[in-house]
Structure formats: structure tokens, C-alpha cells
Amino acid sequence: MKILIVGGTGMIGAHAALHLREQGNDVTVAARHPLADDSPVAGLPVLLGDYTEQTFTAGQLAPFEAVVFAAGQDVRHMAPGVDEAEFWEKTQSGGVPRFAALAKEAGVSRFVQVGSYYHHLRPEYADTMPYVAARKAADEGARALADENFTVSTLNPPSILGAISGVSAKRYRKMFSWAAGNEPQIPDFAPTGGTNYLSARSLAEAIWGALQRAESGKAYLIGDQNLTFREYFQMIVDAAGGDRVIEERDEEHPLLPDSYIVQGRGGVLAYEPAAADVELLGYTRNDCARALTEMEQLVTQAVAAGRNGAS
Template sequence: MKVLVIGGTGALGGHAALHLAAKGHDVTITGRGTGAHPATPLARLAYLQGDFVAGDFTAERLRGFDWVVFAAGNDPRHVPQGEDFGAWLHKANHVALPAFFAAAREAGVKRAIQLGSFYAQAAPELVADNVYIQSRQAACEGARAQGRPGFDVISVNAPFMVGTVPGLPSAIFDPYVQWAKGLIPIPPYAPTGGTNFMSFESLSEAIEAALERGEPGAAYLVGDENLSFAQYFQLFFDAVGRSDVKVEALDQELPLLPDAAIPQGRGNFISYEPDTGETALLGYRRHDIANAVRTIVAQFG
């Protein structure tokens, strides 16, 4: 199939693009810049420049693609400096994202994946008071509302993600590795609480399966392992060869995982087991977090 990955120069979209290309698909990636990072294998894929928030992806530009993977939903990292937080997320996720899917339908795209966030499904009690989660829920619902016979839209909603794209820098995982190696002067502790984690490999497998056999209009809550934050960060210390260092759970903010990045609030958990039928349908690997951390350490260590 001829596949377009919106946000394919980033981590999750990039990993999915490489996975689909390895399966024999003709993959094109998009980004707002001039191309993929030159140190990554993404640079070998076809590239289409554009910004969905600006309305760059018209039906004319999308024509000829069979499948689309949308991996560019906006989160707090994407809000431009000086912009109102809520207004920007509304513009991007409530308005521009569904408009993109409408353009894809007009272009004749057959199937499309909206890669979303797990919060609204896994912890619906958080929706009412969180503008970001509201915007991701609106993206999930707005994208699927564009589906029609002949244009299938499926949401894949993922938890905390763990993994790498070869050669791609990471402002999240590189510091984790340096900290575990003792190169960042922060004591070995983690905030109390925890969440569900999933590897890039598992997610790319789920995206591929959703494209191939997902139910039109479905919103799949995917995930892998429920871990406390202390258990999660302990994996990094173990992977760098410092198993003797024990990560302690403390009720205090960790600079490497600030409270703003824990919507359920420090000390709370978001734990769930993905639906067994959906997991079997999508066929993604499980119990992959320690392996994903080892891959991260191999890249950034």
C-alpha cells in the first residue's frame, strides 16, 4: 500500500513509518521542517513537507495514498511560545485534526489511523478538569466522525511510550540514561504513583494490524505493562549496569518527570489490562518494556 505518515519525522510516527516500510509498504513521511533527521533511516523515505494545523494537507495533496497514519496530535510540547494553551490545543486537535481527516476522505484514502492518547478511555474521570485530555478526546472522536463507507477511520490510543528511532535524538530518554549512569546529579528516586507503559515496537505492530484488520470507527485502548514510576526508572539503572542502586518512591516532584507530565496527579496510578479480544485482533507484543529500555540504553549510553 501507499502509506502517508503525518508526523513521520517524530518518534512514534517515525517508528511506525519504518515498521511499515520494512513490511513492504511504500511509505511517505511528513513534517513541518525540511526533512527527516539525516542520522536516521527516516531520511531514506519519501518526504512531504506540511503542517496540518495550517491546513497544508489539502485533498489534492493527499490524493494517491491508500492509507494514512496520523501521528501528529498536539500536546503541551507543541504549543508555540506566547500562544494561549487551551486555544492552541482547540485549534489543533478539535478543529484542524478532524479537518485533515475530512480532506483524506475527499482524496480517496481508504483507511486511516488516528494515533491518540489513553487518558479519556483509561481514566475518564480526568477529562472534566484537563484541557489537554479534552483536546485529545475531541481529536479521537472528531477523526472517527469523518469516517464513511469506503473511508475507515480507527483510533489507536496509547499510554506512556518507551522506545527509540535509530539516530533520532530524544530530550526524554537521553537524560534518563545519563541520570542512571550517574552523570546527572539527581538522587535515585521516582515520584509516587505509576501508569501503563508500552514500547514503540508494540505500538507499531498495533498500528499495522489496525490498518489491516481494525474495525471501522473503533477506538482501541492499547497498552502493555502497569508499573510504578519507581519500577520503571529502576529498569534504566538495571540496564546501565547499576542494579545495586535502588530507585526509591518519594512523594516529591522529579525534574526528569515533572508533575505537569502526570495528569492523574503524583501518587496516583492509571492501571488497566487491554481488552483481550482487541489485543488478540491487533496481535502486538507484550511484556516488552525492559527490552525497550535496553534498546534506549544501547542508543544513548
């Protein structure tokens, strides 16, 4: 299958690109900028463009049988001082359906959107949270385009565990340095609450499953393990070889600030994905500990490479 992955240089997109290539597909990544030399997808064909600015054309998308949209942005991507309503319209509520419509016009037959679990699990959040409302609109707007010639589905995953070489790995340097016991200024506790987690590898497997077998017009709530934030922090410490036990406190933590917890500190977003959906999409369960160990190894390699490059 000839597949274009929008957001293919990011953590989720890169995992998907490599997995889809391993399955024998012809994969191209779409990106706003040329690939860095240390990108794990540096050897793949690249299509430069920006869906938020509508720079792609139908002619560019026409050669592809399928598009995987893995470029949805969240609060971490919003620069200070930007107009929030405009940002969400361009990146989510309007931008994603517009791009899906362009793919349909180009004759692309399959479109898989990687969304988010908040509106799927708690629809009421969309009534008061602009980010969740934008995700909901992006999901529903793209799926509304489905017909007999254009198969559209959405995968709505929880928090994703994964990293890729280069900048992505370096982003987690402080977290794993703390986990190993090298950041005494960062306290050893986790905030109250918790959620579901899914590895980037499992998500990549689900994307391939959706491309082959998803029901057109359907959104799938996918996920893996329900963890309290204390359990999640403890798994990070264990992955880094930190010999200590993390406690739970009802306090904000610098590694997981309250602004990152959509359900609010102390809130829990736990669920079990439908067994039939897991089987249909064919993704691995109980993969979180392995994913965190892999992340720690990538971070260690990135830090070592940075030191060697500076010497």
C-alpha cells in the same frame, strides 16, 4: 499498501514508518521540514506540510490508500506564552478532524489515528483538563467521519517507550546518564504513582494491525505493562547498568515533574487491554525492558557521535 504517515519524522511515526515498510508497504512520511541527515527515515519519500496550518491539499493526499496520523501534540510541545485554547484547537480538537476530513475528500480509504489513553480510561478527566478534552474531541471527531468508504479507527496508547537516532536520542541523555550513576545532583528516588507503558515497537505493530483489521469507527485502548514510577525508574537504571536500588518518595522529581503526570503525583492509571483487541491488532506484550535497553543504546551512540563530531 501506499501509506502516508503524518508525524513520520517523530519517534512514534518513524517507528511506524520503518515497521510498515518492513511489511512490504510503500511508505511516505509527512513532515513540516526537510529531514535531517541522521533521521532514521531519511531514505523515505517526504511530503512537506503542516496539518495545523491546513497546508496539505486533497490532491496531495489522493495517491494514498491509507493515512496514519501520528502527529498529535501534547503539553511538551506548547511554547511559553501561547494561547492554550487556540493551541489545542489547532493541534487536536479541530486540527485532527479537519485533516481526517481532507483525507476522506481525497479518496483515502483507511485512516488510523494515534491518540492517547487518558480520556478512554478516565472520561471524567476531559471535564476539567483542556488537554484531555482536546484529545477526546480529536478522537471522536475523526471517527465520526467513518462510513462504508472511509475506515477510521483510533489507537489510544499509554506512555510510549522509544527513541530514534539524532535529536530524539539526545533528549534522553541526562536521564540515562543519571541512571548510569553520572548525575549526582539528580536524586535517586521516584515519585509515587504509576501508569501503563507500551514500547514504540509494539505500537507500530498495532498500527499495522489496525490498518488491516480495525473495525471502522472504533477506538482501541491498547497498552502493555503496568508499572509504578519506582519500577519504571528501576528499569531505566538496570538498562543503563546502574548498580543501585531506587526508592519511592512522595516528592516531585526533576526527571518526571508533576506537570507531566496528568493523573497527579500518587495517582495510578493501570489497566489490562482487552485480549481480543491485542489479538486483533497483533502487537507484542512484555516489551518494556527491551525498549529501555534499546533506548539506552541509541542514547549512548548519539552521545558518542556528538563527541566525535565535535573533535
